[in-house]
Amino acid sequence: MQETSQRSQSDELRRLFDPARVAVVGATDREGAVGRAILTNLDGFDGEVVAVNPKRESVLGYACYPDLASAPDVDVAVVVVPPDAVADVVRDAGEAGVPNVVVVTAGFGEAGGEGAQQEQELVDLAAEYGVNLVGPNCLGVMSTRSGMNATFGPSMALPGSVAFMSQSGAFITAVLDWANDADFGFSDVVSLGNKAAMDETDFMRAWGEDEETNVVLAYLESVVDGRAFIDTAREVTSETPVVAVKSGRTEAGAQAASSHTGAIAGSEKAYEAGFEQAGVLRAENVQEFFDFAKALDGLPKPETEGVGVVTNAGGPGVMTTDAVGDSSLSMASFGDDTRDRLLDALPGNANVHNPVDVIGDADVDRFETALDVTLADGGVGMAVVVAAPTAMLDYEALADAVVAAQAEHGKPVVTCFMGGERVRAPERVLNEAGIPNYFDPARAVDSLDALAEHARLTDREYGTPREFDVDRERAREILRGVTERESNQLGVEAMDLLDAYGIPTPQGGVAESPGEAEELAADVDGDVVMKIVSPDILHKSDIGGVKVGVPQAEVGDAYENLVTRARTYQSDARILGVQVQELVDTEHGVETILGVNRDPQFGPLLMFGLGGIFVEIMEDTTFRVAPVTEREADEMLADVQSAPLLRGARGRTPVDRDALSECVERLGQLVTDFPAILELDVNPLLARGDEALALDLRLTVDPDQL
Amino acid sequence: MQETSQRSQSDELRRLFDPARVAVVGATDREGAVGRAILTNLDGFDGEVVAVNPKRESVLGYACYPDLASAPDVDVAVVVVPPDAVADVVRDAGEAGVPNVVVVTAGFGEAGGEGAQQEQELVDLAAEYGVNLVGPNCLGVMSTRSGMNATFGPSMALPGSVAFMSQSGAFITAVLDWANDADFGFSDVVSLGNKAAMDETDFMRAWGEDEETNVVLAYLESVVDGRAFIDTAREVTSETPVVAVKSGRTEAGAQAASSHTGAIAGSEKAYEAGFEQAGVLRAENVQEFFDFAKALDGLPKPETEGVGVVTNAGGPGVMTTDAVGDSSLSMASFGDDTRDRLLDALPGNANVHNPVDVIGDADVDRFETALDVTLADGGVGMAVVVAAPTAMLDYEALADAVVAAQAEHGKPVVTCFMGGERVRAPERVLNEAGIPNYFDPARAVDSLDALAEHARLTDREYGTPREFDVDRERAREILRGVTERESNQLGVEAMDLLDAYGIPTPQGGVAESPGEAEELAADVDGDVVMKIVSPDILHKSDIGGVKVGVPQAEVGDAYENLVTRARTYQSDARILGVQVQELVDTEHGVETILGVNRDPQFGPLLMFGLGGIFVEIMEDTTFRVAPVTEREADEMLADVQSAPLLRGARGRTPVDRDALSECVERLGQLVTDFPAILELDVNPLLARGDEALALDLRLTVDPDQL
Known part of the structure; x- marks a missing residue:
């Protein structure tokens, strides 16, 4: 059931990005109003835009309907009415069969109190009607597939094949302003807002099933359902890379995140483990986020992990080699044939070992030959071209040569054309072919590293956890023992819990009398270990509450003695008995x-x-x-x-x-x-x-x- | 003596950067020749340029002399004659009293063989005449103080107060192209080349003494004299920050560096320790190198280390807080007064705790007030202003406000004005006031971190190592014992070496006979430990060559027994005797x-x-x-x-x-x-x-x- 409903939800979600008709509920032409901003942003939409506002017949030239029921088939309703009115709109949408509702309006969960209750109401309505509810408290949604900018942000994305979701609307506006300047395009952009219903897992799933999405980017401050996230990410990342920035990694950051979104994020350890188990690539900062995205979007997958470096500059070649040393990659060792070919092609003072130094007086031809020979080597899975500006070197011609070489060999190449103004034009040539260019060799290599990690992840076989034959009922009985306690803690007296799940424990048990202790000891070979069992005594050894190597004959006395010591130490300690255990040799383990x-x-x-x-x-x-x-x-x-x-x-x-x-x-x-x-x-x-x-x-x- | 000669050298070195007359030895007007390139680059020089070439009377309009002796007082001679002729030029320079000689010509140490010998000849001549010799095999030297571009590179630096030396000439050309585009200026730029005579320590010292140098940048693949580097850096960095990229950090990188410069670099551990002990800030990559330089050049020194963050964007605020958590800095805790003032000034849904969130609808006034209140807090030593683009926010006005706030409070401020095109103009305003701007909060915080580290270093008291009263002669005697060995190794038999330097050792010694063993044991209280002493037996315990807790009476027998066991194990083992030592209780330590x-x-x-x-x-x-x-x-x-x-x-x-x-x-x-x-x-x-x-x-x- 769950599975089916997720599938259909996911189909509908894809309609969110390529709708035929979008309605703005709360549309207005009032200057400065969010409803006006969204309507204006929707100008470039390929489909039809309608306004919903009971007081108007048209808004900014768009046909206006009193409610969603009156509007013709709406695929996406963007809602900007005041918080108190949102629930009714969602109900209307449900009744009218509108599959996707984007609630931009704020003042819900993030405001606490009544807002949180109202948010729950939205969630319940969305579930009741099977509506995909995005937000509330979000910037909106955009998709370059249909030219739809259903946000109130200042800019529209350029077309691309990277899907981007963000728990911070401000981050989206910042990123778009930068990306438009850097010619970096997106397919879809989603402001997740409070993630009351639709969350990161839903969008990841939808984009994972979408042929046009090459990379999924997620800026997250929390994950709603860790298990679902892991399970979905494993499927998605077997083909489509998912890169996430998880903000609030540090203690201070987590505090700040919690005051920002009201969400309580779990421990950094859990996110670290969960993302790793999910196959999600984690970027540590904004720069890595987009560096990785660029490399994953445009470059072919490497077949092997050896890196070849070709440079006209010794120093930067060394820096690149250091960066490879810092990464999970390694410098390729060339075959004899490669070395011979390089020796033939390069001048005597060139370095024909990796990094290949074509020397400062190299022209494009020499560079091109060296790159071609390097990429032809079987041990080279990817390459970095590092170039410092010289009078002999035409950066634009070199860019063309790099593009051609990557195309011919089908191996990923990144570049460090170092410089400022003179790099701009060749950089465009490279970028158009999907080749990222960086001044800093470390960034170039880190991007290849992410690409290689994605290749590893697509090959990863997750398998499923083994299901052992266990005694679940016995375990439940033992756990229920806690209801007879004042505290909710159990100790050695619950060792059978482990036994019920097949985790080996020493022979023995907890005795409640000297006689019972003797019986337990009799079942064990040789001397025994005896420990007082009390929820109130944490450091048993410190008070002499542990006896190691008690002979069978002395077990009864030892019982009395342990109980006396415990009482002396703390007269009101609750004493549950004495654990009698086989003497385990801990020296050799x-x-x-x-x-x-x-x-x-x-x-x-x-x-x-x-x-x-x-x-x-x-x-x-x-x-x-x-x-x-x-x-x-x-x-x-x-x-x-x-x-x-x-x-x-x-x-x-x-x-x-x-x-x-x-x-x-x-x-x-x-x-x-x-x-x-x-x-x-x-x-x-x-x-x-x-x-x-x-x-x-x-x-x-x-x-x-x- | 050493000290005095270093001082005067350093004075002369400063003349290198602000000379009255520069001579190009090997000047020519031949197209494509290095001698022509340098002469042409010297066009903008404020002082006088002369050419030296026995075959010409003038070159490119400059007066030409047959040799340095005939030229009027030359402060700097730049040498581009063929390798075989360089030594004569250096001698001429010495005879003519030219204090600084920059040898651009390559084909010396880096070429090996004869080149290395010729390089040594240059070093000897430079020492003989007291000439400061830069290079050989370098791009040259430039200084914006006098407009001197005595390099054959394609661009001249913009004026600035950052001095930059590099062991890679190509890296200099790359950096200058980028820096000119990014409005990043330099005071002096030195291509170190082979560092045959003048090395990183010499330039660091000279720049340390120079009032106009705010920051010293060094791209290094090795350090010539580690001890001198440490001692000089400690003096310099007590005022002037030194930022170094040490390339060849990783094993692969070190190999590449060695094939690049021919220099054998020591271990990464040594560089790590040495730079730390020297007070040198280490940048891990090119980006950090210039990020740190920018912050150190333009920002005031922080008095305390608490960071205040003011933002209009929750998500980026969280990222900034994470970056602070990752750094050596911490988020400032505001005083009650600060919180009260923020509560007064900001709307109800703003966050008045650090990071201060002025909320997405903030205008410049609100930002300005929040920044002013934050900087006024005694716990705030520095601040980050993080802004996402909104319709309400004028980035240029905000830049002015940030510049004014930093000036008023005298505390360092860095910014993350996020975006692309719209950031450019305000960024210029910020940069002119010395305030760096980054898209990525991590880079902004890392720069503040470097600034704080510099402040710590200026306060650091290095002291001098204690000189203990030791028995140096006895130590020398013991070490000489090695000359009687086939190997150059010593073992426990040399324990007295430690004793001679006051490092406590157990009572006992090495006996060469059972009788001697008994005598040694008699000097010790109680049972003893006995170990076979043989350079050929490494794992003594494994062959039963160690006896712990031997009673006094059994020492003689134990001696025989240990020797027998050793002989049985390896008949030709050289046996130096048996160590008899007081039984030390290692359990409680x-x-x-x-x-x-x-x-x-x-x-x-x-x-x-x-x-x-x-x-x-x-x-x-x-x-x-x-x-x-x-x-x-x-x-x-x-x-x-x-x-x-x-x-x-x-x-x-x-x-x-x-x-x-x-x-x-x-x-x-x-x-x-x-x-x-x-x-x-x-x-x-x-x-x-x-x-x-x-x-x-x-x-x-x-x-x-x-």
Whole structure:
């Protein structure tokens, strides 16, 4: 059901960008009014524009209707009436079968209080009538496909094949002013506003299905539904690259974002993990955002990742090589044939190794030959042409040569024609062929890097998380134990929770009497470990609440002794019993930590790291949104910097990484099955040569979600 | 002596930039010749230009002399004669008292072989006559102070107060073309070429002493003399900021740089440490290079580091806040008074917290008021004005308001007037007042960050390394021990070397017989540790070559046993004896590693880190060029990510950081005193609550330097 409704929604959404008829509800010719600005901006629209305003018969020459019901088939209604009147318009739209409604009017969720209630009303109406509702509190929507500028902004986009959505309307106006000056075009531009109904995932899906969209750009301050975002992005980015700037990355930025949009964004860790898992390319700043877009829009996909550099300037050639060293790419090693051909073609003082230095007195012919030979090398997947101005070099002719070489070899080429005024004309030639030009070699290489990353993402196989056969009912029973507590925390006494999900735990259990402790111990071979179980005593070792290596015969006494110590330490501590556990040799293993917390947007977020100093002092951790696939769990184990210790570095026995990784997957399943688990820590999760074993557990449960 | 000669050299160097008479040696009117290009470029020179060419009486209208001796007082001779003839010209210049010679001619060191010899000849002649020799193999020198363009490049710089030197001539031509287009001016521009005599340190010193130079920019692929560079930079940067791009940072880049200039650059770690210790601001790429220069040239120094942001656009405000979060700066917290004043001045839906959002309908007046109130706040040391284009906002008027506000408050302001065409005119207004404007908030904030870093550097007190009272002769004796070896390595048998420099070592020594071992043990309280001493056995523990906790009575037997084991393991191993050492409790301490290697440019480079996994797997290390001051040694201990373990994290006893830091200083003195020490590792250097103790040592010595 969900799937079907999404599909049809997505079809309708595409009608939003190429409508036959657009209505402006609240149209007016009053100077300075938003309704006038939109109507004026719609002048260039290929389709028909109608005005809706019960008090007028025509507005600025457009036919005017009293309401949407009276207007002929409307594909898109843009709404600028006062906030109190918007709900009625949405209802009218629903009744009249208008599929897309763009609410420009502000004063809803972002204003708080009554506004938030009114916004919910809009959402409910949109759902009731199956209307695609964009906004409220947005700049509007534009599409160069149909020349539709249904915004109140000062400029219209140039045509292009990059789709752009933004949670900031001001950013759109700023970008358009810059882009028009820089000849950078867009297919569609959407101001997301409050994202009350239609959100980033809806537009990403629609653009992903659209043949004319080469790149999706998203300026986001939050993601409405992390899981849906990931699932949709995985499909979309298997063909169409999605580049996102997530604003509010830092603590200060997140605060500012929250006061800007009223949205509570989740943790940066969750966004980082979620975007990575989704296959979304993340730009760190505005410049990367458009640099990446340019490269992804215009360049062919690289087949291999070696970079060839051809330059007439030693220094800038070195800078370019540094930039490659900083990237995920590497300098191509030329084949012998390439070197021979370069030796033949270039003067004796030229450098025929990569970066190829054609020397300062090179003309276009020499440059052209070197580029041709370089691009013909099998190890070269992409190239950077770096040129400093000289008397011998005609930049425009070089631009033509670069365009021709890219076309012939079908490999992506970017350029650093360095300079000012003299670069302008050749830059236009390059840009028209989809080749970006930069002064700074670092930007050129970073753009190729994004292109290569997109190529990797299109090849990525996500797979689906394994579904283990678990005892869900037993797990639910254990979690329900929290309802008998004053706090909503559970500890070692809930170790069976892990057992129910197939995560190995040591033999033993929690005893509530010396006799029960002796019984539990009898089931275990040899000496045991005993720990006081109390939600009020956090640092058990500090108060002597842990006994390691208790012989079977002393278990009963040890029970009494542990309880006495706990009472002495804190007379009113709630004592749930004593944990009796098989004595595990922790010397010959690696202690790891597996944790979960719950992100407001992305849901359960898994954390993995090595125990003690690694997590606490070195902050050596990695995160993934749960549930995770086998590949993702494996990657978590490899991602941490301390990973070599798991592989047996420094004379250690390598741990059973398959067993450890399976624990990650199983825990992912557990926390996905039970949204009631708000936080959970398995610490330590002992990894050894032949197993992984959870030794301790602490979790926070929301009883209302059980 | 050194000092005096540097001073006078530096005075002469300043004459290079403001000469009365310039001679072009090798002047010609032949089309396409470098000699013609330079003569033509000198057209705009305020002083007198003369040609030197024995075959001509005048060239292009300039008086021509047969040699420098015949020409009237020449301040700068620019030399373009063939390589073989250059030495004679330099000699002539010396004889004629010409203080500055710029050798443009190529084919010297960079060509290798004979060229390198010829270059050395130039260096010797320059030293003999006290001539400042620039180049060879350079583009030339220009100075806008006197309109002198003594280069063969295609463009002359615009006037400015930024001095620029570059190891790449092509980069200069590229930069000038861009800079002239961007209205970015320079005072002096120097193409360093092969830096045979005059190098980056000489020019940095000269510009540091020059009142008209606001900023020194250096594009470098290597530094000739690291120590001199550091010492000079410390003086210079206490007033004048020095921004450097060091190219060849990455492994691939270093290779490319070496093939470009023939220079062997030292390790990136050394440059990183050296530049930091020198107070040099490092730009990672071309864009940062000029962004930083612009900010440092035109903006006042901030008094405090809080950033105030004023914007009419929520989203871009959030991006700016993120950029501040990424930087070393922080968002200012406003005082109550500021908030009250903003509440009074702004509409109800504005945000009066930082970032201040004046809302999209703001006009210039509202912006101006908000900026004025923000800059008046005591916690605000600098501000970013972020503006998106709106119908209400006049960018030019806003530019005037920003210029006025900066002038009134004396605090640095940078702007992000976002947009394209409409930004151009206001940008000129801002730039003229020294205020840089960027589309990307990240660049604006990074520029302020560089400005704040410069302010910190001007306040930095470097101090001088302590000189400890050490036994230098004893150390020399121990190092000479290497001459009796087949290898040039020393191990634990050289522990007295550390003792001679006051670095604590355990009691004991190396015995060459069972009897000697017993004697050594008798001097130690309790059980001892015994280790086989052999340069051929690296992993002593693996072959049972280490015995821990040997009782006094068993020392003799243990000696025999260790030697037997070593012989069994490798019959031809050279066995130097057995180390007998006091049994040190390593459980209650932190094992650290203190290492040294020798960088070709910066000399002895100290490395510090925590032992085992921290250095080897987590790569958690920090570097400094030796000798180090007390402050620098302390900083090394604090720099590593594992530093909390030294301070007593996770229930450990805090170690005696003063003792540990003193070991760093003392080792710095040792390796500075003895250039013969090529590499050295104290591993472990045990740090405990009341001492630091070197437990093992390995070093490589160059006997020829003893």
